[in-house]
Amino acid sequence: MKAAVTRYIAQNGVRVYTLPIEVFPHFWGNAYVLVGNGVATLIDAGSGLGNSNEHLLAGWAELQSTWGERLALADLTRIIITHAHIDHFGGVQMLRQHTQAPITMHPLDRRVLTNFENRLLMAAKSLHLFLQRAGVDPAEQQRLMQMYLWNKDQFHALPVEATVEDGTLIDGLLEVIHTPGHCPGQICLRMDEVLFSADHILARTSPHLAPETITPNTGLEAYNRGLRAIKRLQGIELTLGGHEQPITNLAERIAALYASHQRKLDQILTLLKMAPRTVAELTALIHPRVQGYDVLLAVEQVGAHVEYLYLRGYIRPINIDAESDERMSALQYAVF
Ligand SMILES: [Zn+2]
Ligand SMILES: [Zn+2]
Structure with missing residues (x-):
């Protein structure tokens, strides 16, 4: 209602x-x-x-x-x-x-x-590459890509x-x-x-x-x-x-948002200290019960946190060398 x-x-x-x-x-x-x-x-x-x-x-x-x-x-x-x-x-x-x-x-x-249409296809290419690097299995990649493109006819x-x-x-x-x-x-x-x-x-x-x-x-x-x-x-x-x-207390809300991201970053660091893992493996551990479109949102969100930790030098991909076709292979991250 x-x-x-x-x-x-x-x-x-x-x-x-x-x-x-x-x-x-x-x-x-x-x-x-x-x-x-x-x-x-x-x-x-x-x-x-x-x-x-x-x-x-x-x-x-x-x-x-x-x-x-x-x-x-x-x-x-x-x-x-x-x-x-x-x-x-x-x-x-x-x-x-x-x-x-x-x-x-x-x-x-x-x-x-x-x-709209052309931009969505460009974004889809980048998303597909991300899912490959994240280590999402190929059948699941296809399913997520279809979901991502569901709205391609919804707007002109x-x-x-x-x-x-x-x-x-x-x-x-x-x-x-x-x-x-x-x-x-x-x-x-x-x-x-x-x-x-x-x-x-x-x-x-x-x-x-x-x-x-x-x-x-x-x-x-x-x-x-x-x-x-x-x-x-x-x-x-x-x-x-x-x-x-x-929202009537903006400062409090902003502090809570910082804290919630910090908790998620800490959780990822803890998991990566135990063993090197891909973004898909981390997602399965952090969000074991998500379904449908939420799977895509979860793997993107974990990807954003992993990226932040990588950009700031906390973690690094360990299975990458000059010869590997890293566009296609899943990256495993570990703590320095
Ligand atoms: Zn929005
Ligand atoms: Zn919105």
Whole structure:
């Protein structure tokens, strides 16, 4: 059951609405509508899949029926996409039939929308190479690749009208903070005491990370840089994520996210001290019960942690020499 649209009135008078949307079956996201100070801005658009468009439109109707906003979709002045994951941008296809508001996002994520099919195939090649090096068995590789490509027909490329960089002030209201890691071009948006934290910082979940070898500007190194950028902000009282509930103690949440990654890094180091292992072997030990799409997420996440430890010189691959075709063979890691 879709939850009701809620409202927060910001200190600058902008009315901030949270629209809950079922973006995948039983998986919910938030879109935000900002009205006032001369703008009508939508932040994120749902997935465009399943109930998502219906929930977005029902939320929009509630702005009028429950909250008395006189606002048609055609009145939107801007659509900001926080990052190019389908649960945040898929709905723009439907919205394009109702509004000409410029789609606005970071240039490092733009190609996902403007070059959707081709970009997905490029990413799939890198993913396949990662799975080979990770030591995932070939039949499982095929299964995971098919799952990865499931959404290749779910979206068709469309233009992005505006791009914003770290430090850009959008419409005199929203300051852009580039926070890669979870997605290369992910942005958080600050409006005085309010932070829209996208999937960078969520109330309960530690955001999924994949290794930088699959897509540059993802991974734990980049993610931690983004956490430090948010930690430096002063005066944030309310943090609104792309999923889950609002966060009122941002510093505590950031500390918990650091700690959760540190625990996972320590666990990997402990396992590698016992014996050299591949990413697939580590994944089987750390996440023995995952199934379906979660297998792919788990092997990517462990891959991101292994990559971080390797980049920082804690571990090294031991079965690599000048003659081996390392593109095809699984890398076994050990602690120095
Ligand atoms: Zn995401
Ligand atoms: Zn998301």
